[in-house]
Amino acid sequence: MAASRLWNNWHSDNNTCAAISQIRLMRDTNRLQEMEVFLAVVDEGSFSAAALARQMTPSGVSKMMTRLEQRLGVTLMRRTTRKIHITDEGMDFARSTRGILAALDQAEREVGCGPVAGTVRIASSSAYANHILAPILPELLRQYPELEVELVIGDGLVDMGGQPIDLAVRAGPLPNSAMKARSLGISEVITVRAPGSLEGSLAFAYARRDPIWREGGSRVRATDGNTIAALALHGNGTARVGHFIVRQELVTGQLERVAGSRTVREEFHVVYLGKAAALPARVSTVIEHLVHRGRVDR
Known part of the structure; x- marks a missing residue:
């Protein structure tokens, strides 16, 4: 419902940049943030390194990944004391996630709230x-x-x-x-x-x-x-x-x-x-x- 209201406001008020700013705020608490943190874990190879890249605590990253897996009902990564292994399902999710975030970045560029391009x-x-x-x-x-x-x-x-x-x-x-x-x-x-x-x-x-x-x-x-x-x-x-x-x-x-x-x-x-x-x-x-x-x- 929140996303639907944002979309309607975006078009009715012709205030695109304001709508995107709202979306950016939502990224701190919704699924987009989970995607970004998950990709940080995939790219960095550990919770601690991902936490450093995202300016979070390792325990915060761990809890968010647990919630993400519980919501999806699938194991995205296997944890050991030494490393994290991304499962096949996790790799598929990572590919899809990168596409979603890239599409959002492109949308921001096209309406003028991103780089001059x-x-x-x-x-x-x-x-x-x-x-x-x-x-x-x-x-x-x-x-x-x-x-x-x-x-x-x-x-x-x-x-x-x-x-x-x-x-x-x-x-x-x-x-x-x-x-x-x-x-x-x-x-x-x-x-x-x-x-x-x-x-x-x-x-x-x-x-x-x-x-x-x-x-x-x-x-x-x-x-x-x-x-x-x-x-x-x-x-x-x-x-x-x-x-x-x-x-x-x-x-x-x-x-x-x-x-x-x-x-x-x-x-x-x-x-x-x-x-x-x-x-x-x-x-x-x-x-x-x-x-x-x-x-x-x-």
Whole structure:
């Protein structure tokens, strides 16, 4: 009955971590603790060594093993003055027990109360992914070796509720929605061209919400800001781009700012669905990394 109530509370309150905390408390008094202590005896080879590993007394371990055998109605181990011999039934029980505890640990990891592990799917523009995310990703992956990142690249908006996307990096004004947002800073949007470039402007091939991107009469258009910057670099025309995309090319002189053009600003955010406190650890960890290391105005 207690387990049933926990399961119902888990789903009705959407408070998974709290439910798992309750399960962890139950492990001190219920069958899960007996399983853990039994495996300690199997692995350590004696009650005294198992007691040391579990921070119990040898007599406490002995009494718990006696209760376990009485409840199961089977002999799990034979005791002599020198050693403990695990019976065939005990070995079968040990294998099953390891599977049960491993499944519980996996469940805890999946809901975010365990280690940072699993795949985080990020929707991002090519510009942000190439110039901001790529350089800071190795640090995160080294720190969390069980973490995997999958990038969904595109400048268009992604339906986070209808696709398996954990978070998205978005530029410009945010629509009113159920999404939560954390700032990634403000990007300077500048106008650049390559020395000797063709006349005319480069522009986006689709309508963007922010009026700062509205251009007219463009001979070359693209659906990706990173591609527009590359087109400008090769002399195809004048382009309005985020400063962080062309920072290096401005230093080397491959691109130059157009004299008299005005600088505008564009906000970047990492957005996600749901409450921050209920996010899996894998997702919240990536968000914090982006907020602290992935700003566009560094």
